[in-house]
Structure formats: structure tokens, C-alpha cells
Amino acid sequence: MHLCSIPDSLWKLHLSTYENAIDVRGLNKYFGDKHVVKDLSLQVGRGEILGFLGPNGSGKTTAIRMLCGLLTPDSGEGHCLGYDITTQSDAIKREAGYMTQKFSYWEDLSIRENLDFVARVYELANRKHVVDEALETLGLTSRSSQLARSLSGGWKQRLALAACMLRHPKLLLLDEPTAGVDPNARRDFWEELHELASKGVSVLISTHYMDEAERCHKLAYIAYGNLLAKGSAQSIIEEQKLFTYEVTGERLMEISKVIEKDPAIEQTVIFGSTLHVSGKNSEAIEEVLKTQQFKSIPTSLEDVFIYLMKHTRDNYGESYEL
Amino acid sequence: MSFSLNRWWAIVLKEFLQLKRDRVTFAMMVVLPIIQLALFGFAINTDPKHLPIAIVSYDESDFTRTILSSMQTSDYFAINTDYTTADEAQAALKKGEIQFILTIPSDFTKKLLRGEKPSILLEADATDPVTVSVALASIDGIAQQVAKKDLVGSLSTLWSQKNPFEIRVHRLYNPNSINQYNIIPGLMGTVMTMTLTMMTALAITRERERGTMENLLATPARPLEIMTGKIIPYVFIGLVQASLILFASHFVFGVPFNGSIVLVYTVALLFIAVNLTIGITISSLAQNMLQALQLTIFYFLPSILLSGFMFPFYGMPVWAQHIGEILPLTYFNRLIRGIILKDNDLAMLWPNIWPLLIIAVVMMTLAVKFYKKTLD
Ligand SMILES: Nc1ncnc2c1ncn2[C@@H]1O[C@H](COP(=O)(O)OP(=O)(O)OP(=O)(O)O)[C@@H](O)[C@H]1O
Ligand SMILES: [Mg+2]
Numbered sequence: 001m002h003l004c005s006i007p008d009s010l011w012k013l014h015l016s017t018y019e020n021a022i023d024v025r026g027l028n029k030y031f032g033d034k035h036v037v038k039d040l041s042l043q044v045g046r047g048e049i050l051g052f053l054g055p056n057g058s059g060k061t062t063a064i065r066m067l068c069g070l071l072t073p074d075s076g077e078g079h080c081l082g083y084d085i086t087t088q089s090d091a092i093k094r095e096a097g098y099m100t101q102k103f104s105y106w107e108d109l110s111i112r113e114n115l116d117f118v119a120r121v122y123e124l125a126n127r128k129h130v131v132d133e134a135l136e137t138l139g140l141t142s143r144s145s146q147l148a149r150s151l152s153g154g155w156k157q158r159l160a161l162a163a164c165m166l167r168h169p170k171l172l173l174l175d176e177p178t179a180g181v182d183p184n185a186r187r188d189f190w191e192e193l194h195e196l197a198s199k200g201v202s203v204l205i206s207t208h209y210m211d212e213a214e215r216c217h218k219l220a221y222i223a224y225g226n227l228l229a230k231g232s233a234q235s236i237i238e239e240q241k242l243f244t245y246e247v248t249g250e251r252l253m254e255i256s257k258v259i260e261k262d263p264a265i266e267q268t269v270i271f272g273s274t275l276h277v278s279g280k281n282s283e284a285i286e287e288v289l290k291t292q293q294f295k296s297i298p299t300s301l302e303d304v305f306i307y308l309m310k311h312t313r314d315n316y317g318e319s320y321e322l
Numbered sequence: 323m324s325f326s327l328n329r330w331w332a333i334v335l336k337e338f339l340q341l342k343r344d345r346v347t348f349a350m351m352v353v354l355p356i357i358q359l360a361l362f363g364f365a366i367n368t369d370p371k372h373l374p375i376a377i378v379s380y381d382e383s384d385f386t387r388t389i390l391s392s393m394q395t396s397d398y399f400a401i402n403t404d405y406t407t408a409d410e411a412q413a414a415l416k417k418g419e420i421q422f423i424l425t426i427p428s429d430f431t432k433k434l435l436r437g438e439k440p441s442i443l444l445e446a447d448a449t450d451p452v453t454v455s456v457a458l459a460s461i462d463g464i465a466q467q468v469a470k471k472d473l474v475g476s477l478s479t480l481w482s483q484k485n486p487f488e489i490r491v492h493r494l495y496n497p498n499s500i501n502q503y504n505i506i507p508g509l510m511g512t513v514m515t516m517t518l519t520m521m522t523a524l525a526i527t528r529e530r531e532r533g534t535m536e537n538l539l540a541t542p543a544r545p546l547e548i549m550t551g552k553i554i555p556y557v558f559i560g561l562v563q564a565s566l567i568l569f570a571s572h573f574v575f576g577v578p579f580n581g582s583i584v585l586v587y588t589v590a591l592l593f594i595a596v597n598l599t600i601g602i603t604i605s606s607l608a609q610n611m612l613q614a615l616q617l618t619i620f621y622f623l624p625s626i627l628l629s630g631f632m633f634p635f636y637g638m639p640v641w642a643q644h645i646g647e648i649l650p651l652t653y654f655n656r657l658i659r660g661i662i663l664k665d666n667d668l669a670m671l672w673p674n675i676w677p678l679l680i681i682a683v684v685m686m687t688l689a690v691k692f693y694k695k696t697l698d
Contacts (some may be wrong), residue, residue, distance in 0.1 A: 030674045070539055070697050094542040104537035108343045111335065119331030147343075 020045050021171045021202030022067060022079025024085065029062055029071060036062050038225040040076070044171075044204055044218075047197050051216030052206040059225045061101050061204040064173050067204070068098045075103050081171050094122070101176050101206075103156045107149035111159060112138055114148055118163045119290040134162045153180045172196070178212065189216050210302045222306060223312040227251030229304075237304050242266070243282040244299040246274070247275040247292050255292065262288050267307055278303050329543045333551025337344050337525075342554045350453035351521065355513040355563050359506070359570050372400040373457055373636050374420040375409040378385065378620055380428035385468060389426070389442070392467045398460040400636075415494070418656050421636060422457065441488040448493035449663050450504045453634040461489050470620075483560035495663045503578070507662050508631040510590070511563060511654040515597055515625050518560050522601025523614040525552045526693075531611055536697060546694040549606070549686075553598040560594035561587070571662075588673065589661065593654045596678050599685035600650070606693040611616050627649040653677050 022044040039057040044050045052060050065071040067080055069089020077084070083091040098251055105114045115134055119127040135141045138158060151159060161177050172193075178186045190212065193203060197217075205216070211220055221229040221236065229236045247255065252275040256268040259277065259318040264284030269276045277297060278287045286294075375393070379386060393399045405411040411423045425443040433440035444461060446454040464489060490569050503629065509637035526549075529535040538548065568586065571577040571585075600621065608614035627633055628642050629651035635643060646652045652672040660674070 065697060068540060072696055072698055090542060098540045100533075100536050100540075102533050102536075104535075106336065106340065106534055107532075108340050113336075113339055117332055117336050118541075121329050121543055123326065123328045132398070144540065152652055198552045 015078055018079065018082030018237045019229055020079075021048070022050075022078070022080050024080075025076060026061065027073045027076035027078065027127060029059070029066060030074050032203060036225050036310045037066070037073075037222075038227075040222070040225075040227055042204075042220060042227075044202050046202055047200045047254060048201045048218060049193060049197050049205065049216045051213045051219045052222070052307065053202055053208070053213055054206075054222035057066055057238065058223045060222060061175055063222070064098070064175050064204065064206065067320040068096055068173055070098075071186070076132060096171040096173055097164040098173045099160055099164040099166070099177050101177060101179075103153075105148055105156075105160055105163060108147060110145045110147055111151070112144040114159065114162055115166060118166050119135075122167045124167055130166060134166055138162050145252060153272050154182060154185070157181050168201075170201055172201060172203045173207070174203065176206050176208070178207065186212070191297065206278060210305075211298075213301055219301075221308055224307050228308050228310060228312060233301050237299050237301060240299070240307060242278045242281070242303050242304060242307060243285060243299050244276055244303055245285060245295045246290060247277060247294045248273065249293045264288055267302065267303070268309060269306060276300075276303060278307060325546060326552050327463065329541075330547040330551045333543060333548055334554045337552050337555045339558075340609040345523065351517050352562065352566070355509075355566050356515055356570070357514050358509060359567065359574075360598065373398060373422065373453060374400045374402045375422040375424055376402050376405040376414060376420045377424050378406060378408050378411050379424075380425040381426050381430040383431040385431055385434060386426050388468045389464065389469055392464045393424075396460050396464060398457050413670075414495035415445065415447055416660075416664055416666065417673070418447070418508065418660060421453060421456065421634075430487070439486070439488055441490045443490050443492065443496055445492045447495060449491075449659050450463065450494045450582070450634050453637060454493060458491060461491075465489060503663060504579050504659070506567070506575050507658045508655050510567040510571075510658055511593060511651045512626055512631055512692070513567065514560055514563055514590075514594060515651050516622050517563065518556055518594060518617045519601040519604070519621060520615065521556055521559070522553050522598050523604040523608065523618045524611055527608050527611045527614045530609075539695065539697065545690050545695065549602045549689055549693065553602055556598055556601075560597070561590065564590040564594075579661065579662055580665040581663075582665075582667075585661050585666075585671070588645055589654065589657045589671065589678075592675065592678050592682070593650060593657075596650045596682045596685070599682050599689060603685050603689040606689050622670070625649050628652070630655045647677075648681075650678055650681050 006221075020043045022042055024043075025041045027037055027040040028035070035169065040059075040063055042050070047209075052064070054060050062071060066073045067085060069085060069092050072086065077086065079085065080092045081095050083089075083095075085092065106117070109117065112131060115131045116127070121132055124130050132141075135144050140155075140159070147157065148159060157177065157180055161174075164172065164174070164177075178189060181189070186209075193205075194215075195204060205212075207213060216233070218232055219229070219236055220227060229239060231239070249255070252270055252273075256275055256277075257268060259265050260268050264279050264281050265288060266278055266279040267277075269278075275285060276297075277289065277294070282296075371537065377390060379390075389400065396399055402414075405414045405420065408423075411420070414420045415423055423443075423445040425441070425445070427440065430440045430442065444458075446457065448454045468486070502661065506601070526535070529538055540616065541549075564587070567599055568579075600615040601618070604614055604617045604621070608617055624645060628638065628670050629635070629649050631651065635646060635655075638646065656674045657666075660671055
């Protein structure tokens with residue numbers, strides 16, 4: 001039976017019966033013969049914030065587009081807000097809020113006109129009030145008649161976010177919403193996100209910022225279309241069983257070049273005046289580093305992601321032109 | 323989920339605002355008709371063939387048969403045998419199904435033999451003066467041929483007169499053969515075809531190219547709401563263009579206005595709708611704006627050439643007429659000339675109205691069908 005014919009009272013029933021806001025299994029997407037998303041399975045619970053991470057071109061945007069019905073998966077199945085992603089994308093579009101990576105509001109409309117269009121097209125009650133309120137929270141009331149074109153990059157991003165939140169969706173699909181946004185506004189944004197989550201809103205958010213990754217309840221790391229790690233930041237770090245050492249001293253660049261050749265060293269990353277060295281075998285690393293000044297430190301999320309990215313490039317990456 | 327007027331209205335408002343901000347486009351759509359009017363003040367001469375003619379004959383003899391057969395062989399005329407009475411022929415001429423009526427009076431042969439120089443009446447639909455002048459040039463030759471063939475023996479004295487009989491010509495609807503009378507109303511459809519199709523052809527591809535399509539697709543707006551919403555502002559533009567050309571044709575070029583203004587606007591509105599649906603179909607087919615423009619031109623060229631705007635419709639080869647019959651401009655040209663110059667009424671216009679209705683419905687269906695609801 002088609003959901004659209006179910007009367008209003010049953011609708012609510014339907015909405016309250018889904019368990020996970022996002023629950024997809026085995027999603028695949030090809031562009032030509034390029035396999036962009038491979039067997040992706042994701043679950044996002046109610047009130048959960050899932051961080052979606054991965055290097056450029058790894059398929060994050062493609063995956064999010066499949067979730068909200070903008071791209072048809074070549075195979076796989078699943079539900080968003082209890083609606084089938086392949087057959088009920090109309091309902092998903094109505095109830096989920098999707099924010100595109102690239103600014104995709106109308107630059108030749110004013111800020112207010114853009115918000116007004118959104119309010120009309122989603123048939124929001126109390127349109128004027130809703131738009132006024134959004135302008136107020138954004139702090140753009142005085143500039144509301146300015147064309148969207150004239151906004152700075154960060155402000156465009158904030159406008160898009162406001163437009164997406166306008167109708168209080170139960171699921172937010174945010175594709176790098178804070179790219180180019182200043183730290184202050186980012187902090188406000190994350191506070192609001194956690195507040196929404198506490199009210200039961202589920203969030204899937206892609207980001208390249210490590211501090212943001214740490215603020216998510218759970219993380220999913222995707223590289224070259226493969227989902228490589230899933231879980232809390234802590235569990236992802238533990239899963240990789242990496243040992244990390246911090247080397248201090250002079251000429252870190254040269255040291256890094258030398259020790260990199262040793263098979264025990266999986267990766268070296270320079271962080272300012274220190275060098276992070278990671279690997280799986282702690283004894284072997286300590287042996288390599290014995291002539292240096294070093295100490296053992298906890299492995300960070302960033303170390304793990306760099307490790308994961310390198311590792312998959314070696315395994316899957318050859319066929320990719322980046 | 324059905325058509326939502328709220329969502330539709332959201333799209334309409336958005337398109338109006340965007341059009342308002344796009345000054346260049348706005349100016350182009352108003353200035354273009356004026357430039358074209360100026361350019362097309364001059365006629366394009368052609369050599370039409372096989373123009374449909376009805377014969378109303380009250381006399382039958384060797385002479386009249388010779389006249390008819392030499393007309394047939396002259397290539398300029400194609401005798402239409404469907405209309406043989408004066409009334410039928412007049413109605414067909416008014417509807418534009420035939421271009422000429424030749425009336426042979428009952429005492430023609432008698433007078434000819436007596437050397438009284440009888441006359442034959444040739445009535446011409448002079449809406450398109452080029453057609454008429456070519457046909458008239460050939461008709462003199464026909465008279466000479468008849469004389470040579472049949473006026474032999476004792477009758478040859480008649481031949482020695484310069485003209486054994488006379489062909490009197492009545493130019494109907496455009497008695498002075500003013501080419502502008504034909505060209506200017508025809509220009510109305512041409513300008514509307516060009517600008518309206520192009521603007522709507524860009525409507526969806528523009529969103530795609532600017533990246534706003536992703537946003538539009540993520541909203542619950544339905545394809546039919548988006549497409550009909552997008553063409554509404556151009557309906558108004560089309561009406562402004564039509565008014566401009568009507569105004570100029572009457573007050574600048576002095577084209578007489580015989581028909582009903584309500585009918586003119588009714589058919590103009592229909593024609594606008596047809597072109598907008600064609601434009602929007604192109605828009606949902608094309609991948610980008612360049613393709614949309616190319617497709618528009620691909621549609622526009624045959625429209626100018628084969629619709630009876632540049633060359634008389636019945637003067638074209640049959641295959642070209644068949645192509646012309648699927649072009650909306652063909653019907654609109656007949657409609658607008660029929661109303662402005664010949665005061666046709668709705669019943670007379672109907673044969674040229676229903677094809678437009680069908681084209682509009684088919685095109686809108688195709689547009690919705692081709693519209694891509696995803697980014698694939
Ligand atoms: N419409 C398309 N046609 C062909 N290839 C595409 C298309 N969209 C994306 N791709 C390819 O799919 C791959 C994944 O792209 P995607 O945009 O999903 O990456 P991403 O993870 O969002 O990257 P980023 O972090 O840079 O935003 C890339 O290699 C890209 O070139
Ligand atoms: Mg992306």
C-alpha cells in the first residue's frame with residue numbers, strides 16, 4: 001500500500017514506529033564504471049548525531065544524496081524515518097532536512113525571499129512568523145532584503161543551515177555545514193545541534209574537522225567508497241590498535257624521512273614542533289626510536305584517520321585517479 | 323501526493339522575482355520584437371508553385387477545358403475539385419484552404435465566338451501578395467495558349483486581336499498587395515516562438531547549471547508544479563510582446579484590423595502556452611544551457627521557414643508542407659492572418675485551433691515524463 005493514502009492519524013502512528021532514523025543496508029552506487037559507494041550500511045538512532053568522515057572524493061556526498069532520494073542507489077535497500085529510500089523519497093524529502101555541500105539557494109533572491117520560498121514550498125503554517133524568527137536567530141534581520149549573492153561564504157553557509165532548520169525536521173542530513181564558518185558560529189551551531197538531538201532529532205553530518213568529529217555521538221569513516229570504521233570515537237581509536245609516540249628535538253623532517261622506511265613505522269606526522277609516530281608493534285617502534293627523545297602518547301582520532309586513509313589507498317586506491 | 327497550489331504558488335513567486343531581477347533578459351524580450359519588426363519590413367520574394375485554386379464554372383466548352391488544362395500544366399496552380407459552387411469556394415478562400423477562385427461566366431464561349439471579348443474572374447487571397455503576383459504573371463500566358471490552340475481556321479481572326487478574352491483579377495483582403503499586411507501579423511508568431519521557447523528552455527537547465535537544482539529537487543515540489551509554475555511569468559511576457567506587435571502593426575505599418583481583438587488574444591494565449599510547453603520540454607531534455615539553446619534553434623528554424631511565414635505554405639513541396647503541419651507556428655499564422663485581415667470567426671478558426679491544443683497537451687506530458695527527479 002502506498003503511504004500517501006493513509007489518513008493523518010495513522011501517519012503519526014507510522015512515524016512513531018520507526019526505530020532508527022536512518023537504517024540502510026548494502027547501498028551501492030556507480031558513476032559509469034566507477035564504484036563510488038560500496039556496500040554501505042548505516043544506522044542512525046533517534047536523537048543520535050552521526051559524524052560522516054572521509055577524504056575528498058570518498059563518496060560522502062553521494063551517500064547522503066542516496067539517503068534523501070536525490071540519487072537512486074544501484075543496489076541496496078533501507079529506510080529513512082521509516083520510509084523506503086527507493087520508493088518513498090517524496091515523504092523523505094518532506095520530513096528530512098538536507099543541506100547541500102555547495103550553496104544551492106538562489107543568489108538572485110534576497111535572504112528573506114529565499115527563506116520565504118522554503119516556508120511556502122514546505123507549506124509551513126505561520127509563514128511570516130517562522131521566517132522572521134529565523135532571521136532573528138541568524139542575526140540577519142537588518143540585512144534581510146540583501147541578495148543572497150552578496151553574502152560572504154560563511155554567511156551563505158549559515159543561511160542555508162537556517163533554511164534547512166526552518167521547518168524543524170526530525171532528521172537532518174548536513175553535508176559539510178560548517179565549512180568556512182568561523183569558530184564562534186561553529187560552537188553555537190554545535191550547541192544547537194546537541195540541543196536538537198536531546199529533543200529526539202537525528203543528525204547525519206559530514207565534516208573534515210576533527211574537533212567536530214569528537215563532538216559526534218558516533219562516527220562513520222568512509223574512504224574510496226568503503227566504510228572502514230563505525231562507532232564512537234573511542235572505539236574507533238581502540239579498534240585500530242595503534243601505538244603512538246611523540247618525538248621532540250631538532251630536524252624532525254629528516255628524522256621522519258629516515259624512520260619512515262622502517263616497516264615497523266606505519267606513519268609519521270609532524271604536528272608543529274613534535275613528530276607523531278604510529279605503528280602496530282610498540283616494541284619495534286621503541287627500538288627504531290631509541291636514539292631519539294620520545295614519549296608514548298594516546299593515539300588521537302586524527303592519527304587513526306590518517307592511518308586508515310593511507311591503508312586503504314594501498315589496498316583499494318590504485319584504480320582511482322584523484 | 324497531488325498537485326499543491328501552495329507549492330505551485332511558491333514557484334511562481336520565485337520565478338517572477340528572478341525574472342524581475344534579470345534586467346537584460348527582460349529588456350531582450352521586449353526589444354527583440356521591435357528589432358524584428360524593423361528588419362522584416364521588407365519582403366522575401368519567392369516563386370511559389372501548385373497554389374490551390376477552385377474553379378466555379380457556369381460554362382463548358384472546348385475553350386474552357388483548354389483554359390483549365392493549361393492552368394493545370396502551368397505548375398503554378400493545383401485545381402481543387404472539392405469546391406465547385408460559388409459559396410463553397412468563397413468559404414474555402416476565407417478559411418485559407420484555397421488561394422484562388424476562378425469563375426467562368428455562363429455566356430463565356432458565346433461571347434468569345436462573337437468576338438465580344440468576354441472576361442473571366444480570378445479572385446485571389448492577396449493576404450500574401452507574393453503568391454498573387456506570381457500567379458498573375460502566369461495567367462496571361464494561359465490566355466495566349468488557349469488562343470493558339472483553339473482559335474484556328476475561321477476563328478483565327480479572333481486570335482489576331484491582342485487578347486481574345488480578358489481575365490479580371492480581384493485581390494481580396496489585401497487589395498493593394500501590401501506585403502507588410504502579410505509579414506507583420508506573421509511576425510508576431512515568429513517573435514513569440516523564438517523568445518518564449520528560448521526563455522523556458524533555459525528555465526530548468528539554468529537551475530541545473532547554477533547548482534540550485536539540487537535544492538529544488540530536495541523540496542517536495544512535484545514536477546508538474548515546478549514546470550507549470552516556471553512558465554507562468556512568461557505568459558505575461560508573451561502577452562506584452564503580442565500587444566507590442568499588434569500596436570506597431572496597426573499604428574506604424576498601418577495594417578488594417580478587421581477581426582475581433584478578443585479572438586486575437588485568445589489565440590495568442592493558446593499559442594504562448596504551446597511555445598512555453600515546448601520550451602519546458604526542451605529544458606527537461608537538455609543537459610545544459612548550451613544544449614537548450616541549440617535545441618531551441620533546431621525548433622525555430624523550420625518554424626520560420628516552413629510555417630508559411632517566409633514562403634507561401636501551399637507553394638512548398640508536399641514533404642515540407644507535412645513538416646509544416648506539425649509546427650505550431652503554421653496554425654498560428656493562419657489564425658492571426660485569418661482574424662486580423664479576414665475577420666474569421668471561431669468556427670472558421672477551429673480547424674487551426676485544435677491542432678494547437680493537441681500539441682500543448684502532448685508537449686506538457688512529454689515535459690513531465692522527461693523531467694529528471696534525481697541527479698543521476
Ligand atoms: N554526478 C557525478 N558523475 C560522475 N562522478 C561523480 C558524480 N558525483 C560524484 N562523482 C564522483 O564520485 C566520487 C565521490 O564523490 P563525492 O562527492 O560523494 O565525494 P565526497 O566524499 O563528498 O568528497 P568531498 O569531501 O570532497 O565533498 C568522486 O570520485 C566524484 O568524482
Ligand atoms: Mg562532499
